Amino acid sequence: MLKVCKFGGTSMADGNVINGVKKIIESDASRKYVVVSAPGKRYSGDSKVTDLLYKCHSELTEKGNCKESFKAVRARFVSIVKELNIPFNIEAVLDETEKLIVSENSEDFIASRGEYLCARIVAEVLGAKFVDAYDVVFFKEDGSLDGAKSYKAISEAVSGANSAVIPGFYGKGTDGRVKTFSRGGSDISGAVVARAVNATVYENWTDVSGFLACDPRIVDSPVKIKCISYKELRELSYMGANVLHSDSIFPVRKANIPIKIKNTFNPADEGTSIVPSSRYVPSGNIVTGVAGKKNFTVIFIEKSHMNAEVGFICKVLTVLMDEGIPVEHIPTGTDTMSLVVDSGYLKKEKLEEIVSKIKTAVSPDTVRVLEDVALIATVGHGMSSSVGTSARLFNAIANANINIKMIDQGSSELNVIVGVNNDDYENCIRAIYYEFFR
């Protein structure tokens, strides 16, 4: 048994919490490799260290130094070391870091220092080897992770070490400078380390006891998901469930390494297991979860004999590709097709330009645009094997008096996606949840 544990920002918030983390790690000898985030909020209204560091970057850009903003970062780390009561000269490391921040002067470098400093401290607390992510996590020219190179470097760096601590969130770009993942990216780092050492499980320690079947801000106390497949999670996390960075399943999924979401503040809680479909344990519920996202735009295109026109869809999609706009869904009919696009990519002029280019490319009979659409995904492996699930879903939505603007069922029968008005979003989620979970 070999476990890689990633601890999120709230698990690193102060010295007491870090002592709790130490206990968790020491209670299980297979928890050998640890990835950490930068310290998060201690209480509501507090600042995350990474946010303080982004402020340092802004101050540096404006004034040529970041003395004011760095004070808050310094205070956080000094107090953590004090609370831990360890003989670690944090002031010296902070002095050096402050100098490097000014000389490196890059946003990614500055943002990465929260994880760097935190990992230095945790390595000290655990008496573990510190492995700098800069030396072992690599990005490719296009900004994506260089998996093969990283896995090799990580496994070499930790081989022989009894335990190791690696900062999350960053690595080295092809230009030799520090580069970060997107926000929340320490989850990805944890997955990369798990894959590199071929862990039995990747434990992701956070401040909640796993995934809930839907957003608790919309439904009161939704049920917890005990087991979810990578595929189901992709459908749900992509739509907005945000306990785990949605990119973090890719490295482990290829090696069939399960992820376990655990709660640092309630370690005995079973948490949620994310597993390959072959190891999926059905809960008995047809639906695993319901999640969604507001603000999509639907571009509806109609043309007689569209089905017979070779290359029609390709020409339409080329327009969006040339503009660098990703398409979320493409529901089609015999003479119709719709493009569902995240509205964030379509500011007013852009939308007009796209519509006009589509008109030129395929001479459609009609092009209509529908804005303020919310997409809601109902996801579950159980859906493919039970008759009448869609009927129940649509009935529930109809009974809530909600008009469905668009339907898309993935061919895997794993999910049904409906598009409704933004204003109906919360009600629609509630209607679906009550139908399948109450």
Ligand code: ASP
């Ligand atoms: N500290 C980074 C952030 O706040 C990365 C992470 O926490 O995973 O986004």
